[in-house]
Amino acid sequence: xxxxxxxxxxxxxxxxxxxxxxxxxxxxxxxxxxxxxxxxxxxxxxxxxxxxxxxxxxxxxxxxxxxxxxxxxxxxxxxxxxxxxxxxxxxxxxxxxxxxxxxxxxxxxxxxxxxxxxxxxxxxxxxxxxxxxxxxxxxxxxxxxxxxxxxxxxxxxxxxxxxxxxxxxxxxxxxxxxxxxxxxxxxxxxxxxxxxxxxxxxxxxxxxxxxxxxxxxxxxxxxxxxxxxxxxxxxxxxxxxxxxxxxxxxxxxxxxxxxxxxxxxxxxxxxxxxxxxxxxxxxxxxxxx
Amino acid sequence: xxxxxxxxxxxxxxxxxxxxxxxxxxxxxxxxxxxxxxxxxxxxxxxxxxxxxxxxxxxxxxxxxxxxxxxxxxxxxxxxxxxxxxxxxxxxxxxxxxxxxxxxxxxxxxxxx
Numbered sequence: 001x002x003x004x005x006x007x008x009x010x011x012x013x014x015x016x017x018x019x020x021x022x023x024x025x026x027x028x029x030x031x032x033x034x035x036x037x038x039x040x041x042x043x044x045x046x047x048x049x050x051x052x053x054x055x056x057x058x059x060x061x062x063x064x065x066x067x068x069x070x071x072x073x074x075x076x077x078x079x080x081x082x083x084x085x086x087x088x089x090x091x092x093x094x095x096x097x098x099x100x101x102x103x104x105x106x107x108x109x110x111x112x113x114x115x116x117x118x119x120x121x122x123x124x125x126x127x128x129x130x131x132x133x134x135x136x137x138x139x140x141x142x143x144x145x146x147x148x149x150x151x152x153x154x155x156x157x158x159x160x161x162x163x164x165x166x167x168x169x170x171x172x173x174x175x176x177x178x179x180x181x182x183x184x185x186x187x188x189x190x191x192x193x194x195x196x197x198x199x200x201x202x203x204x205x206x207x208x209x210x211x212x213x214x215x216x217x218x219x220x221x222x223x224x225x226x227x228x229x230x231x232x233x234x235x236x237x238x239x240x241x242x243x244x245x246x247x248x249x250x251x252x253x254x255x256x257x258x259x260x261x262x263x264x265x266x267x268x269x270x271x272x273x274x275x276x277x278x279x280x281x282x283x284x285x286x287x288x289x
Numbered sequence: 290x291x292x293x294x295x296x297x298x299x300x301x302x303x304x305x306x307x308x309x310x311x312x313x314x315x316x317x318x319x320x321x322x323x324x325x326x327x328x329x330x331x332x333x334x335x336x337x338x339x340x341x342x343x344x345x346x347x348x349x350x351x352x353x354x355x356x357x358x359x360x361x362x363x364x365x366x367x368x369x370x371x372x373x374x375x376x377x378x379x380x381x382x383x384x385x386x387x388x389x390x391x392x393x394x395x396x397x398x399x400x401x402x
Binding site (some may be wrong): 072162196 | 291294295298299300301302303306310312316317320325326327328363373374375384385387388393394395396397398399400402
């Protein structure tokens with residue numbers, strides 16, 4: 001990410017954006033310059049409030065001999081995630097104003113998130129407007145799978161990035177045909193580590209653990225399970241063929257997060273779908289106010 | 290590798306401070322990293338070196354101030370130190386424990402010219 005304004009490092013791509021938008025040149029204190037391009041189109045569509053302050057000191061080269069005297073102390077006392085949290089706050093305000101119920105879905109790769117999303121959208125058709133933001137390092141395959149259901153979806157490719165951040169989501173929101181009072185499902189990059197630290201402005205993180213994984217995953221990756229409000233124990237139709245201990249998995253999750261809710265789901269058999277849809281309906285009703 | 294994003298966030302805070310305060314070189318940076326913050330201090334120091342090349346913080350010493358994890362036991366109501374979020378209370382052995390500290394990631398102070 002650009003360290004000056006937090007915008008595209010040439011890796012992050014949001015569908016529909018011109019990757020060769022406009023270029024910025026930065027002059028560093030030591031006289032070196034570097035140029036980077038912003039991967040969003042400029043002009044009026046760029047509504048997402050943006051910290052464009054350029055934090056470089058345009059000062060003459062210093063003449064201090066290193067090691068001679070103690071440097072000056074500057075107190076900072078700032079949270080490193082403050083920038084992300086400020087973008088997350090903007091997203092959250094937008095959701096609140098428009099009655100949108102936003103969920104951040106997190107899991108390992110291969111937990112069945114996208115299939116569960118497709119089933120959820122199909123079940124909600126005609127009852128609840130739904131839109132999806134898909135995060136993956138590469139390809140727009142998942143967004144295409146979602147769009148095949150008729151729901152609006154936009155893909156964010158993080159390039160080498162391991163998580164979505166609130167700034168990327170803010171830009172994706174500008175491109176997404178998101179109706180008021182929608183359910184917005186943000187499918188994060190498949191990764192049980194990094195997305196835990198980055199608030200996107202969602203109402204809840206929902207962690208999906210499939211029963212083909214280990215039941216001790218909640219304590220192997222405790223930060224994610226501690227950050228989530230709900231755990232979907234997915235692919236439950238496979239339980240008869242596995243040695244997976246459901247009670248042990250739930251006990252592990254509650255050890256890191258005593259308040260976590262749990263629903264057993266299966267996209268194949270439909271188990272737990274009614275309970276999951278009821279959970280969504282309660283949240284969506286609360287978001288509409 | 291979200292340590293890379295975190296390191297970029299640190300550099301961003303430094304550059305903002307430089308434009309406010311007018312310094313041109315950073316000698317030392319002190320960063321507070323909680324035991325339960327989900328960040329590996331050594332990986333963060335490595336990433337900081339990488340992202341600060343060519344910046345005013347190139348070559349700066351990266352000092353990590355470790356903050357222990359702290360929790361409040363639901364069972365006995367006492368404060369206990371936590372190495373991980375799922376640790377048992379050190380006093381009575383109960384789980385779970387409510388996390389009360391050690392999740393922070395803050396830039397504390399800079400030594401600058």
